[in-house]
Amino acid sequence: MSKSKTVFIGENKSFWERNRRSGGYLLKRETKRTVVSIARALLMFGLCFMIIQPLLIRFSTGFMVEQDLYDSTIVLVPRHLTLDNYRIVFDLTDFPNSMVNTLWTSLLVSVLQIISCTLVSYGFARFEFPLKKFWFGCVIMLIVVPPQTIQTALYMNFANFDIFGIFKATTGKPINLRTSILPYAMMSLTCMGLKNGLYIYMLRQYFKGVPTSLEEAAYIDGCGTIHTFTKIMLPDAVPTIASCFLFAFVWQWTDIFYTRNFLSSYSIYSNQLSSIVSRMARYFSADASKAVIVPNGRQQQLIAIGVLICCIPLIILYCFTQKTFVQSLAMTGSKE
């Protein structure tokens, strides 16, 4: 019993007594610690506030009527509450429809991307094959090359899609694939989607970090490559894969580049949001053919609501999956 009770020398003495005995060192140390923690708290609070504040402002201005916007006595709490703005934004962005479309396209695309990226990264992490360095260089290139560089050529390719002239020979015309999700699904299935090079890299780092002995044991016990992969490697990799999936999903949700290029025929929320200003002008004019100029404050307010609607599902998702989110990034830094 007596062992567990540690007795500090001078435990019962007052702070000043201890300070005197330490020759002023204790006071110095305590002061330093307090100052550092106050400074840290201030800095952290300031930076966190800076990140959160735009969200709060968007949230509060969303409920204001137009005259509240120009009233300088109103800062955060609206005087006249209204839900009209939300109704207008819903109309402008084709709300329930576009959200549903965004949801299923993002899900489909990110699932496809992660399946293929997992396979590819496992291949890179575990097998020795000729030209491996070359292909991995291509992965790095995929990360580095902005997709905008090739957008023109891709546009042409899919506007007149043809595989070795087969369609032209049979139907006389190459088919235009730009109106369906097919091109982007194909690209996702072959790891060419949004930031897929990054996912391959992150997953490869993870797979490289797993000791090979498990797989070797499985192999000796007569487990084939596919079985080893699905039964032994995948279950452990689930958190990392989930993390990559979340990234893929969230970035696809807000993405504008691929959406604009490949999914323009669907009503996707991010697409609707990016052209909200021009539609606003038409919406507010009585005559649909003429555009009116919407006052700037009002425009900002409606855009803010649009952004908020886009963010809210993601923020809710983030709240529940915060740990998972960060998982795959932890491996990124580990050395080769």
Add this chain to the structure above:
Amino acid sequence: MKKMKSTSLSEHWYSPLQDAVMSFVPGNSTYKTMRARSARTGVLFILPFIIGFLVFMAKPMVESFIMSFNDVTLIPGQGYSQSYVGLNNYKHAFTVDPEFNKYLLEEVGQMAINTIATLVMSFVVAVILNQEFKGRTLCRAIFFLPVILSSGVLPGIEHQNEFYDMMAGMAEAMEESGVDLSATLQDLLSLSGVGGQVFEVVFTMIDSIYDIVMASGIQIIVFLSGLQSISPSLYEAAEVEGCSAWESFWKITFPMVSPLLLVNCIYTIIDFFMKNDNRVMELIYQVTYQDFKFGISAAMSWTYFGIALAFIGIGAFIISKAVKSYE
């Protein structure tokens, strides 16, 4: 020990290719070896990538590179026709287009400053978040939030209407008349006359701190994971030897984390270059889909890509030199 690598008798520049072919030819002497089998499964695993890369990356890249030297016209239902114009597209982008040069310079300058600021910022924040204090988990969660909040369509959307520039101008005028701490400080410091240029850069960083924090979510987490992988016994040993916190920061923390600088630097540059609120990107999109000048837009994007690549190269070079000196 036998050489692991070569199955063919002599090493030629084409021997990897030869190996590649050999391991896929049944009946070949090496076909049934473990190595060849592993090579075949490996290639099967990365097959999606190989196909995708060739069809959706390499081919369009070559095409767009060719396009940048041609005058491209669309023929509805048929595809497009090209006529060779040499460097005219590049000339047009640089000399005729009124905005390309300006935007390019602006963005590149902004990028150089922002990259440095983001690296410093994310490192400092990661070091702070690695310490023990109340509310640390919440802080971490909040600092990572920008990864969601500043992705895709979200960051640029509020700046895209034409009134915005006007409003921003007005706000600046207001600031000048009122009391603005950063501006006052700026005046004071530039009066002292030492390195006015440097101060200007620093103040640009401070003014754009919101953008920097919003861009550094991923970098913070990468640094943080690096910091957490440092074993605490190193610090203990240093403390026993009489190392102060400041010293152990520069002698232990910094060298241990500095390899991550490279990863983060590259990520930051790429991230910046691909942002959607980037004006060069906007311009390229406009030229492609509103003016249908495919050749010129290809030339623009290749120029842009070249510059991005150069920056990544420079960044990687500097950092790898700097990191090496610690080892």
